[in-house]
Amino acid sequence: MSRRTGLILLLFAGYLVAALASLEIDVERVAEGVARGGKFLGGFLQPDFASRWSDVSSGMLESLTMTVVATLAGLLLSLPVALGAARNMAPTPIYLACRAIVATSRSLHELVIAILFVVAVGFGPLAGVLTLAFASVGFLGKLLAEEIEEIDPAQLEAIRATGARGPQRLWYAVVPQVTPRLVGLTLYRLDINFRESAIIGVVGAGGIGATLNTAFQRYEYDVAAAILILIIAVVLLAEYASGHVRRRVM
């Protein structure tokens, strides 16, 4: 071990001690919490789907519709951004502008973006759609741009040799090479958007999150457990379905 690694480890150990010392853990509250944790697990064994079913079902419907619309909007918006953020496709000023869009979208958490959109367009699922679409642009834009940068240049050159113009080159040389990956990324983002739609309701941006938050605040663990089970079920279903679609496309 070099002296430098030793020093870094020592500093890290010092940080750990300081961090652990600054934790203020209320032992009594935690002991009380363990009993409550048991109650929550009990809720999982007996989830209550019935008593707030109208709230739960409308929340889930909202989450699902938000997911679909936001993924589509995010996909459409991310295509030009991805093209601009690929170094082999765009001139430097456009490249930098698109990279800046991607960086902003990726560094802000969905919840923070949701707060701002709720102020701008009011409470409700539209704020959620805008939030998820904005977050999708950064995600899809970055990953798709990387894909475009790695395409086989020989095909592009072959198409160019036929005298094809810009849009034609794009359509016949670039699009076929990245389409399978684009489908995979979009399905992946669909999955993420659903998972995120389950929490942005906490700040008023629609979806099941508001219902979930309320359930916890009322200490209705059985209702909360029912919602969590529904979320996991949808995620599993989506993962299974997207695996199926991906195998067919690739």
Added chain:
Amino acid sequence: MPVVDQAGRKIWQRRTRGESLARWAGWFGLVLLIAACWRFIHGQTVWEFVYDAPYQTMDLMQRSWPPDVAYLGALARPVWDTLNIATLGTLLAVVLAAPVAFLAARNTAPSRILRGAALLTIVSSRSINSLVWGLVLVAVFGPGVLAGILAIALRSIGFVAKLLYEAIEEIDPAPVEAIESTGARRLQVLGFGIVPQVLPAFAGISVFRWDINIREATVLGLVGAGGIGIQLEAAKDSLDWQRVAIILLLILGLVVISEAVSARLRKAAS
């Protein structure tokens, strides 16, 4: 390849009639679904508020300028808490994820039942957002840093374990075989044949997750789980937009720095 006979002329087509009908129906269904979803959202939206958006946005910007720089001093402790939530949470997750990954990898799993249990742990940890874990843990343990650390840890176990078990499945079997042929026992094979091969990947994955967790830890406070999000929630609820602005700038700085640190560490690890 299907051929259509049109008045004696044979025309080659890419798809049969059934295939193109099915494709057309698929696209039609997709458009219908999206239209229905949009209609639903349209119905839930108060459009008067939306038309008002440019004015509201301008107003928001005016009210949040200039950011309340004097408030920065009071934010030192929340930033420290945020850092601790992300770091301690990641550490806890890494410690717990390593055995789960070895149980889940096909080439190191001791039994099929244990492998199934490990995979189930990974899936349930991954499909629940750390903020939802935060909601659960705040209800159980009360608001505070502890709930945040555990929320980060519970969400990260699945992430770290998944990437790690994929790395374990991709190792070179030759060193493992070499160690086995010396008569080493199972644990020795693990320690001398497998662990050295996945250690760099493990370090990289942990740092990568730490970077994501910084971002998550900045908002965990919105559900009461400690960190700078608590101040964000308070400032937002009291409509003190100058404070919101300075908090958001601070979060942005924190995320950018952590990303740079993580990139450097990962370069050093690989």
